Amino acid sequence: MKYFMLLAILGGLFTGCHLNARSKFKEQITFHDDLHYSSPANKENGFDLYLPKSANAPTPAVVFVHGGYWRNQARSYYRAFTGLYENFGLALASRGIATAVIDYRLFPQAKPAEQIADVNAAVAFLKTHATEYNIDAKAILVVGHSAGGHLALMSAWQNRNADIRAVVALSPILDIAHMRQNKEADFNQELTVPFFGSGQQDLEFSPATYASAKAQAALLLFGENDYAYLVEQSRLYREKFSTANLKQILVESVPGVDHSSMVMDVNSKTDKVSDRIASYIKNIIAQR
Numbered sequence: 001m002k003y004f005m006l007l008a009i010l011g012g013l014f015t016g017c018h019l020n021a022r023s024k025f026k027e028q029i030t031f032h033d034d035l036h037y038s039s040p041a042n043k044e045n046g047f048d049l050y051l052p053k054s055a056n057a058p059t060p061a062v063v064f065v066h067g068g069y070w071r072n073q074a075r076s077y078y079r080a081f082t083g084l085y086e087n088f089g090l091a092l093a094s095r096g097i098a099t100a101v102i103d104y105r106l107f108p109q110a111k112p113a114e115q116i117a118d119v120n121a122a123v124a125f126l127k128t129h130a131t132e133y134n135i136d137a138k139a140i141l142v143v144g145h146s147a148g149g150h151l152a153l154m155s156a157w158q159n160r161n162a163d164i165r166a167v168v169a170l171s172p173i174l175d176i177a178h179m180r181q182n183k184e185a186d187f188n189q190e191l192t193v194p195f196f197g198s199g200q201q202d203l204e205f206s207p208a209t210y211a212s213a214k215a216q217a218a219l220l221l222f223g224e225n226d227y228a229y230l231v232e233q234s235r236l237y238r239e240k241f242s243t244a245n246l247k248q249i250l251v252e253s254v255p256g257v258d259h260s261s262m263v264m265d266v267n268s269k270t271d272k273v274s275d276r277i278a279s280y281i282k283n284i285i286a287q288r
Helices: 002-023 086-093 112-128 147-157 176-182 185-196 228-243 274-286
Strands: 029-036 046-052 059-065 098-102 135-145 166-170 217-225 249-258
Touching: 002 086, 029 086, 046 086, 059 086, 059 112, 059 147, 059 274, 086 098, 086 274, 098 112, 112 135, 112 147, 135 147, 135 274, 147 166, 147 217, 166 274, 176 185, 176 228, 217 228, 217 274, 228 249
Parallel strands: 059 098, 059 135, 135 166, 166 217, 217 249
Antiparallel strands: 029 046, 046 098
């Protein structure tokens, strides 16, 4: 009983810290909680929207896709303790970029194609409601971390979604076959095989398959201390994209960052990605 009381007290303290984080931005950001990008409304298609208050002209917008190896987490995951994914909304909206932090259907309820469809539905919602939320309908990007980075790239590149201007992928899985070869047998048995199939679909659901001169511009950020197989993928595909002269696809390393701190440090004193993301987005938009 004492243990649970302690957790409740700590949870309250951290929730207070989380609410204070919002309060620091109340003059800069308008918050819209528990919106839905498709119907019927349910917990799988919910999102929170963070809008810059002072924008005179329509702003760029981001759909942010959380990670969790396609089967875990949510937009509110760990929010009471750290803010976590909400921090992306705070960080980007305070830099003039509207941000929708979304949920999507998870495995085993959904397979890859359905998760990609959810991301595309969120993009379509922002485009449809662009005027309502002062969003530039021609400046919608997708940003995601880990499995969310994989889905962000797939939503843009697989069928060349023209509504997505560009992508920022943080520690994304680019190559499912390579992941399969480098993960433990239990992981593959529990997730890779039932989610992606026996291996015949690895190319179909690997973002690297769709990297071409026609693919949208993308910034791929990997932590210097990321998972070993992702560091290897980043090196492998940096070389391949360069050889293929795909100058619009940037693969960069973030010094001193690992897979978790890539997102855990956002909107903190040790944040090494928010400025890079915002600068990239504004440069992309300025190129049209």
